[in-house]
Amino acid sequence: MGHNLTLHPPPSVKAHGADRRRRFSARRLSLALVSALSLGLPLAAHAASGEFLLDGNDSLALTLQEAIDQPGDHHITLLKNLDIAGGLVVSGKTIHFALDGHDLTLSNAAGAGMQVNGGGAVDYTGAGSFTASSTAGDGLTVEDGNSSAELTGASTNTGGAYAVHANGKVTVTVRGDVAAAGNLDMGIKAENGAEVNVTGQVTAADASAIVAEHGGTSVTVAGDAHGTRPIDASGGAIVTVGGNATAGGGNAIGIGAPIYIAADGANKIGADSGTLIAKAASGWQWPIKDNRVTQAWCHKSSDPNRRDRPYHLGRDMKGPSDSILPPVLAAAAGTVASAGYNSANGNYVILQHSSPAVYSFYAHLSNISVKTGSKVTKGQQIGIMGNTGASTGAHLHFAFVSSLSANGGYYGYADKCSGDKVTYDGRTYYKPAYVIDNGKLP
DSSP: OOEEEEEOOOOSOOOOOHHHHHTSOHHHHHHHHHHHHHTTOOEEEOTTTOEEEEOSSSOOEEEHHHHHTSSSOEEEEESSOEEEETOEEEESSEEEEEOTTOOEEEEESSSOSEEEETTOEEEEESSSOEEEEESSSOSEEEESTTOEEEESEEEEOSSSOEEEEEESSOEEEESSOEEEOSTTOEEEEEETTOEEEESSOEEESSSEEEEEESTTOEEEESSOEEESEEEEEETTOEEEESSOEEEOTTOOOSSSOOOBOOSSSOOOBOOSSSEEOOOOOOSOOOSSTTOEEEEOTTOBOOOGGGSSSOEEOSEEEEOSOTTOOOEEEOSSSEEEEEEEEETTTEEEEEEEEETTEEEEEEEEEEEEOOOTTOEEOTTOEEEEEBOOSSOSSSBEEEEEESSOOGGGOOOSEESOOOTTEEEETTEEEEOHHHHHHHSSOO
16 A cells, blocks of 8 residues: 655644654554545654654654555655655665655765665655765665665765665666765775666765676766776676766876776776776777776887887787786687787787677787687687787787788888878778777777
């Protein structure tokens, strides 16, 4: 059975203490609510105490939590602004708030601002704000049983908590901003297939703005993401940021800003500029997870031996640690067109792909894990990063080309380079970041 509850300042009603409330059994509480509602009697709210009273002969004091815990789903209309300390828990039922131009503020100094679980659902309509915050836990926690929540903002200032924590097959919609202000507080943690959508921005003062883990998990933010790590995604999670993903806090890694972006299971660091727009997974991934760029696309070399061809037609990268040679992975499914050794590339692998029709090239490997003619899947190991051939230190040279040359060729440098593609010596070279981000050729 559902209830329509109207929350507004009470008329002249005497206060009711705890002894008065305890006289009513759970069944009596339910009957009192149903009786009052059947007579069209509204539920009223104390401005100071956050308690609610049934107007009329059945005067009964209830907190908002007690009212929501009555059997059935509830449609609650606000006729005033309400500040509810102590948070709110919704489990296994649907609660709808009609704001009608008023603000509903949930805060908690001893736990989450709002928890939704057990298949529960909370949403709202109308102008006004509906926010959840905490100084001792997550601002909003939504977990298990296809639970869902919709509100206008969420925040935490706790230390090591999340402004929004979504776990399992749940849905969270924030029609506003998400903010994490405390030491090591994170903006959004989404995992185990959760879906989170934010129409505003996500900020974290001292940690990751967005953390997304596991396949089936998705986070979409229309605005900016800003944190010491703006985006940290892994395990097949997909993160989409419509604005800028920017790093702060002095934790820069490698060249430029450390921007972590989901690429259908593989993290990447975009280091070509201090600000990078994050994009959804394209079906491609970087061949080294958590890679650090050592020489970007179109970089002009100062090496006098490269005076005639100084421009870099690919992307050189290392793994996250100088002491470990990471595995090199196939950027997408394909066929091994060539695998071998020459003096320029050292140990190399070239994969042929059909969508788009292009070859991906991996050079200077310490060893090769595949054979010419074999089929590979995206993310399959094809070798180990190394320092073979014309290399002055362990790294991977990674490139996209339109066609092969004899014996693997050398897809390294040219006399010109600009934009997202360059035609040189009978072949076209494509900027790796463009292909990885978009899943197509420029």
